[in-house]
Amino acid sequence: xxxxxxxxxxxxxxxxxxxxxxxxxxxxxxxxxxxxxxxxxxxxxxxxxxxxxxxxxxxxxxxxxxxxxxxxxxxxxxxxxxxxxxxxxxxxxxxxxxxxxxxxxxxxxxxxxxxxxxxxxxxxxxxxxxxxxxxxxxxxxxxxxxxxxxxxxxxxxxxxxxxxxxxxxxxxxxxxxxxxxxxxxxxxxxxxxxxxxxxxxxx
Ligand code: 5GP
Numbered sequence: 001x002x003x004x005x006x007x008x009x010x011x012x013x014x015x016x017x018x019x020x021x022x023x024x025x026x027x028x029x030x031x032x033x034x035x036x037x038x039x040x041x042x043x044x045x046x047x048x049x050x051x052x053x054x055x056x057x058x059x060x061x062x063x064x065x066x067x068x069x070x071x072x073x074x075x076x077x078x079x080x081x082x083x084x085x086x087x088x089x090x091x092x093x094x095x096x097x098x099x100x101x102x103x104x105x106x107x108x109x110x111x112x113x114x115x116x117x118x119x120x121x122x123x124x125x126x127x128x129x130x131x132x133x134x135x136x137x138x139x140x141x142x143x144x145x146x147x148x149x150x151x152x153x154x155x156x157x158x159x160x161x162x163x164x165x166x167x168x169x170x171x172x173x174x175x176x177x178x179x180x181x182x183x184x185x186x187x188x189x190x191x192x193x194x195x196x197x198x199x200x201x202x203x
Pocket of ligand 1: 005006007008031032035066067068070075076077095096097098099100101
């Protein structure tokens with residue numbers, strides 16, 4: 001379970017897209033949200049869009065692995081697709097905030113498997129200009145997101161890996177290096193005991 005968190009505009013979405021393109025056996029967890037769809041977004045690809053009643057019912061039924069309020073909207077990770085992917089041996093990429101990461105880290109069932117990466121922008125100016133360039137949000141929303149970015153970034157210490165996203169390709173390669181190292185961990189390799197026994201020619 002590979003979590004990428006960052007303030008909006010730090011480049012996390014681009015990094016995620018590149019990772020999915022370049023990495024085999026990695027699937028994106030598609031979150032459910034109550035926020036309105038932005039231009040260019042696709043239902044079921046970027047998010048599952050839901051009203052608050054539907055969202056709350058999913059939470060009440062235990063259908064969310066984690067959920068949180070971000071700005072004025074609710075966001076959550078549907079449980080079933082993640083559990084299915086992990087059971088098939090796939091790795092799962094999450095674009096969730098610090099609240100969701102805390103919940104996954106605290107949960108016994110998910111905490112041990114979690115690899116958390118926090119993406120920082122190179123500077124405040126760059127963050128602001130990226131939010132404006134994106135131009136999907138109103139000036140008011142950009143202001144709101146800038147003021148939230150400081151809060152979001154105060155949680156960097158809760159993450160194992162930190163990447164300052166100056167050059168996108170380098171950041172992608174850093175996340176891929178993290179993924180490769182984590183995949184190589186002894187404890188993550190299924191069937192290793194039998195494999196080594198076989199190599200040793202043991203009965
Ligand atoms: P946006 O509205 O810009 O797509 O996302 C706003 C924030 O919500 C981002 O920081 C994103 O990581 C976070 N987010 C998206 N999906 C989820 C989710 O399922 N759970 C949690 N906890 N945060 C999410």
